[in-house]
Amino acid sequence: MKSLKVIKIGGKVIDDDQKLDHFLNDFASVKGPKILIHGGGSIATKMGERLGIKPNMIEGRRITDAETLEVITMVYGGLVNKNIVAKLHSLGAKAVGLSGADLNIITAKKRNPKPIDFGWVGDVESVNTEWISKFLDSGVVPVLAPLTHDLKGNMLNTNADTIASAVATALNVEFETELMFCFEKPGVMNNGKLITKMNLLLYRYLKDGGVITNGMIPKLDLGFSALKKGVKVSIRSFEDVAKPESGTSLVK
Amino acid sequence: MKSLKVIKIGGKVIDDDQKLDHFLNDFASVKGPKILIHGGGSIATKMGERLGIKPNMIEGRRITDAETLEVITMVYGGLVNKNIVAKLHSLGAKAVGLSGADLNIITAKKRNPKPIDFGWVGDVESVNTEWISKFLDSGVVPVLAPLTHDLKGNMLNTNADTIASAVATALNVEFETELMFCFEKPGVMNNGKLITKMNLLLYRYLKDGGVITNGMIPKLDLGFSALKKGVKVSIRSFEDVAKPESGTSLVK
Numbered sequence: 001m002k003s004l005k006v007i008k009i010g011g012k013v014i015d016d017d018q019k020l021d022h023f024l025n026d027f028a029s030v031k032g033p034k035i036l037i038h039g040g041g042s043i044a045t046k047m048g049e050r051l052g053i054k055p056n057m058i059e060g061r062r063i064t065d066a067e068t069l070e071v072i073t074m075v076y077g078g079l080v081n082k083n084i085v086a087k088l089h090s091l092g093a094k095a096v097g098l099s100g101a102d103l104n105i106i107t108a109k110k111r112n113p114k115p116i117d118f119g120w121v122g123d124v125e126s127v128n129t130e131w132i133s134k135f136l137d138s139g140v141v142p143v144l145a146p147l148t149h150d151l152k153g154n155m156l157n158t159n160a161d162t163i164a165s166a167v168a169t170a171l172n173v174e175f176e177t178e179l180m181f182c183f184e185k186p187g188v189m190n191n192g193k194l195i196t197k198m199n200l201l202l203y204r205y206l207k208d209g210g211v212i213t214n215g216m217i218p219k220l221d222l223g224f225s226a227l228k229k230g231v232k233v234s235i236r237s238f239e240d241v242a243k244p245e246s247g248t249s250l251v252k
Numbered sequence: 253m254k255s256l257k258v259i260k261i262g263g264k265v266i267d268d269d270q271k272l273d274h275f276l277n278d279f280a281s282v283k284g285p286k287i288l289i290h291g292g293g294s295i296a297t298k299m300g301e302r303l304g305i306k307p308n309m310i311e312g313r314r315i316t317d318a319e320t321l322e323v324i325t326m327v328y329g330g331l332v333n334k335n336i337v338a339k340l341h342s343l344g345a346k347a348v349g350l351s352g353a354d355l356n357i358i359t360a361k362k363r364n365p366k367p368i369d370f371g372w373v374g375d376v377e378s379v380n381t382e383w384i385s386k387f388l389d390s391g392v393v394p395v396l397a398p399l400t401h402d403l404k405g406n407m408l409n410t411n412a413d414t415i416a417s418a419v420a421t422a423l424n425v426e427f428e429t430e431l432m433f434c435f436e437k438p439g440v441m442n443n444g445k446l447i448t449k450m451n452l453l454l455y456r457y458l459k460d461g462g463v464i465t466n467g468m469i470p471k472l473d474l475g476f477s478a479l480k481k482g483v484k485v486s487i488r489s490f491e492d493v494a495k496p497e498s499g500t501s502l503v504k
Contacts (some may be wrong), residue, residue, distance in 0.1 A: 029403075034491045037372075039292050047303075047326075050302075050303050050304070050387035051299075051302050051303065052302070070331060073330050073331050073334050074326035074330040074331040075326060075330065076327040076330070077325040077330035077331075077334045078325050078327065078328070078330020078331065078333070079322060079325050079329075079330065081329070081330070082325050082329045082330075082351050082399065082407055083325070083353075084404060085351070085354055086353040086401040086402075086405050086407050088401055088404060089356055089401060089405070090404050091352060091403035091405075094355065094356060095353075095354070096350075096354045096355045097353070097354050099334050099349070101334055101338040101341060101347075101349070101476070102337055102347070102348045103346065103348045103373055104341055104346060105394065125342075131321045131348075134386075140355065146411075149335065149337075149341060150338075150339040151341055151342060152342050153338050153339045153341070153342035155334055155335065169402075177419045205395075247295075
C-alpha cells in the first residue's frame with residue numbers, strides 16, 4: 001500500500017516567520033504523498049484585537065461568535081493558507097490550499113449549544129477523500145486550514161488537531177498513514193526529559209499525575225483514537241518533520 | 253466543443269449580502285461548466301481602515317503595500333472566497349475556492365516599479381488550465397479570488413477583470429468560452445439607455461466622447477482583447493447571469 005504523511009503544524013511555529021520558513025523547507029523535502037494541516041496561531045487573536053473584537057469567553061474557553069468566525073475565515077483560510085501555498089511552490093512543491101468547504105472535503109455539524117454555546121464551532125461529520133486522493137496521486141500537496149462547513153452555507157471553526165486526526169484516519173483505508181503533530185517542543189516531556197514511547201496506560205498515569213496537562217490532553221486523545229484505527233502517530237518537534245523516527249511515538 | 257461560462261462578479265454585488273445571495277442563486281442554476289471570478293469590493297478597504305492601515309495613493313491609484321497585500325489576501329482569498337464556496341454548496345453546486353497560487357493556476361510578474369511603484373501588484377504571466385479543466389470535467393465550479401503568485405513565495409494582487417479575461421482566453425482552446433462581466437448596471441449605458449451591441453469603432457467613439465469612462469475602459473479593453481481571441485463577451489447585470497443574451501454584447 002502507498003504510504004502517506006499527515007502533518008499538523010502548531011500555532012507557535014506559524015506565528016514565527018523564521019520557524020515557519022525552516023519548517024516549510026524541511027516539509028518540502030519530505031518524499032512521497034503528504035498533507036499539511038495548519039492552525040492560525042495567535043495571528044487570528046491579534047487580528048481580532050486590532051479590529052476591536054473583544055474575545056468572548058465562557059469558562060475560560062473562547063466562543064466563536066459571528067465576528068470571530070469572520071476573522072478566523074480570513075486569517076486561517078486566506079492569509080496563513082495562501083502564504084504557505086505560495087511558499088511551498090517557491091520550494092518546488094505543488095500545493096493546493098483548501099478549507100473543508102472547498103470540494104466539500106470536510107463537513108461538520110455546528111456544536112450543540114447546550115450546555116455551552118461555543119458559537120460557530122463545527123464537529124467533523126465526514127471527510128470526503130475523493131479529491132484529496134486525486135491531488136495526492138498527482139503529486140499535489142493539500143494544505144488544509146482548520147475550517148469546515150455545514151452544507152447550509154456556513155463556515156465553521158474546527159480545531160486543527162481534530163482535522164489532522166480525522167483526515168489521517170479517513171485516508172488510512174487507501175494509504176498506510178502516518179500522523180505527525182509537529183510543534184515547538186521535542187515531544188511529550190516529563191521533567192525536561194522526552195518520553196519516546198507512550199501507550200494508553202502510561203498516558204493515563206501521567207495525566208492523573210498532572211504531568212500531561214492542557215492542550216496536550218486532547219492532542220493525545222486524538223492521537224490514541226487514530227492509533228486505534230491503525231494510523232502511526234507521533235508528537236514531535238517541527239524541526240524533525242523529515243526524520244523517520246522522532247519525538248514521542250504512540251504505541252499500543 | 254464543450255461550452256464554458258466564465259463569469260466575473262463585481263465588487264458592489266459582493267458588498268451587498270442580499271444582492272450576492274440573489275446572484276449566487278441564479279449562478280448556481282446556470283447549466284454546464286462555469287467558473288466564477290470575484291473581487292472583494294469595499295470589504296478589503298473597510299477592513300484596512302478598521303486595522304488602521306492608511307490607503308497609500310499615488311496619482312489617485314492605490315498602492316498595494318505589504319500591509320495592504322495581507323488584507324487583500326485575507327479578505328479576497330479567505331473571507332469572500334470561502335463564504336461564496338460554502339454558499340454554493342448549500343445551493344447544490346460543488347465548488348472549489350482558489351487563488352492563483354493554488355495548484356499554481358495563475359502565475360504573475362510583480363509590476364515594474366517604474367514609472368510608478370504599485371507595490372505587490374501582479375501582471376498575469378500564465379494560466380495553467382490542467383486542474384481547472386479537471387474540475388470542470390468533474391462538474392466542480394472553480395471560484396477564483398483576484399490573487400496570483402510569483403513562484404518566488406509571494407502572493408500578488410491582480411485585478412479580477414484581468415483574471416477573468418485571461419482565464420476565459422486560456423480555456424478557449426478547449427472550450428467554446430463565454431465571458432460575462434456581471435455588475436450592478438444593465439450593461440454599458442449612454443444617457444440612461446442600454447447599448448446592446450458594441451464594436452471597437454463604437455467603443456472608441458464613445459470613449460473619445462467621454463460617454464465611456466473610468467473602470468469601464470479597462471473592462472472593455474479586456475473584453476475586446478478576449479473577443480479578438482474568439483471568446484464571446486458581454487457586460488450585463490448580475491440579475492441576468494442565467495439569461496442567454498443580455499446587456500451589452502461585444503461584436504467584431
